[in-house]
Amino acid sequence: MAKSTITTADRDGTSQSGRQQQALQPGYVAMDEHTLQDWLRFAQAYAKELKYYGPDDTAAGDWQGFLNPDELDESDLAAWLQQMADFADRPEAYADAGDDNLQRPHLILFLVFLQLLRQVQGRLNDITRRHLDFYYRRYLQLQRKPAEPDSVHLLIEPSSRVAQVLLPAGTAVDAGKDSQGNALVYRTDGDLVANHARIERLSSVYLHRQITGIREAREQYAGPKNEAVVEMLKIPFGVPAPGDDMPAYPPLNQAVDFPFLQLLQSMLAFIDSGLFLSLEEFRSLVQLKQRREQADGEWQEINDILDAAGKQRSGAGFTLAPADPRDFDANLTKAVGVLDFKGLPEIKNVYELYDQRTRQDAQQFIADNLYMSYDQFVRMMQIKVRIDNEWREINTLLERAGQRKRNDPKYSLGLTDPASPHSPPTSPPPWVRRTIPRSRPSAPSAIWTSCMPLCWNWKAISSCPANSLRT
Known part of the structure; x- marks a missing residue:
């Protein structure tokens, strides 16, 4: 196999280690940042303040000569202090210097003391790292991730003497040595066939997006x-x-x-x-009116129950054949006869019977006098009460429009029961049958006749005078 040339390529990028902020490193700020030269300067300044007493126990100057025996001026003293700091760090470099000032025993003893002080200083400055170790390892119980092998990307260029070359998985690649002189050897993690293919051209697609709002x-x-x-x-x-x-x-x-x-x-x-209604009220009014006009299926279900009750009462030859399919009171009377509620306390009509339907005597009255099952009665009255409630809501909207037109909050449609439609009772009292005999309002019928064509005929709305609403 021909020898292959393996080269590494430098890639610009930002690694995770390169994104670390130095300010977050434990050693970024030291608790004691004094250097050895700082301590020497401090000792020299402090010696100037100490009196020196001679053998006769009398003051004879100060202690500046301890570090500055040649009485150097300020410009030369800084270089001398720096030389002493270097001597303390690298005494072997001054072994042949022959400088007696550096060989004085008391100076060497003082420099040893400063070196020992640096040991304590190092432990003091290490408290930030030890605090982080305590917090993450002992308090949070975080564990270091296991070591992961390093990985690199290789660029393989086969020799010109071969068309292609196979590098099987596990091929060792020499990457030189690391910073400590150890050999760096990588192994390929998969088979690779290298050839002489070259990228002819790099192109990019530019998509111009224009957002039109x-x-x-x-x-x-x-x-x-x-x-x-x-x-x-x-x-x-x-x-x-x-x-x-x-x-x-x-x-x-x-x-x-x-x-x-x-x-x-x-x-x-x-x-x-013109109609003195909000859009929401008008929409509700139209929906309710349309639902009531298209309620033939509901009335057919009510009349089928009444027809079955009539057959149960009068025999199989009975036929309801209502003159008005929406005249509930007349059709109920035709099917089951006139009802007498005297034997039922607190019940005076079929609506109150529906409200009290859970009572034992009410259920017995339904079976004996209405000639229908309990479920049939509940279903029939559910439909009828819903019809009455929707008409009551229609009357409420019309009355509200009339109040706005007259600017009179006390205006009422003048129904038989003055409480309607503001606070309809739980069960419709007898007036409901007079007010809503055929699932349409009796008292506001003229109002509806004048108003509702405007609701259904859109062409008329644009030209209809505002006073056409007669409420």
Whole structure:
């Protein structure tokens, strides 16, 4: 096999070790930062303040001669102190210097003392590292991760005499020596086939993204300002994607343009100024009215229960055949006859019977006089009470509109029961049957006749006078 040339490539990057902040290292700030030269300067300054007493016990100057026997001036003294500090660190370098001032026993003894002081100083400055070790290892019980082998990336270039070369997994690679002189040997972690393929060209794809929001759609449109409003609305309402044309407006299948938006605006304004309702109230009113007009299935279920009760009472030949499928009172009487509630305390009508349906005597009355099962009665009354409640809510909205138009919070529709519709009772009293005989209001019927065509006929709203609402 031909010999391969293995070269290493320098890669610029930021490793985790390179991201460490020096200020977080234990030795970044020492508790005692004095150097040996600092102590020598301190001793020289302190010696100037100490009096020297001679053999006759009289003051004879100070102790500056202890470190400065030649009485050097300030400019030369700094170099002499630095020389003493070097001598304390490397005494072998001054073995042949022949400087008697450095060989004085009392000076050497003082330098030994400073060297011993540096031992204590080192332990003092190590307290930050020992504190971190205590916190992470003993208090938090953190353990060091096991050693991981180093890894490098290799660039393999085969010899020109071969087309390709295989380096099997585990091939040893010599990477020289480390900082301590030990040999660095790496091994490949997989098979590698190296050849003479070269990168011919490096290309990048640039994607220019321009985000057009609602504001940008309006500001960037070069046409009339009115059409710019429509362009702005295409961003949130466009179909199938933002910015596409908006779908036709149901139920008229009307294309959405600026004149149509103006028409919708006039409709919304009329709801407030002409119908004296908020948009939420008007929407609720329309939904309730539409639900009541499309309630034939609910009434059919009620009448099927009544028809079965009539057959149970009168025989299989009975047929309800109601004249008005929504006249609940008349159809109930036709099916089961006139009901007498005298034997039931606190029960005077079928609605109170429904409220007290859990009573034993009430359940017996249902079986004996209504000719239907308990479940059938509950189902029938659930539908009927829901119908009554929805009409009561309709009356509440109409009455609220009338109060706003007259600016009179005491205005009422004038129903038989003055408490309706503000605080409907738990069970509808007898007046409910008179007020809502056919699932439509009797007292406000004229109001509804004048008002509700405006709700269903959108073309009429834009031109309907404000006083058309007769509440």
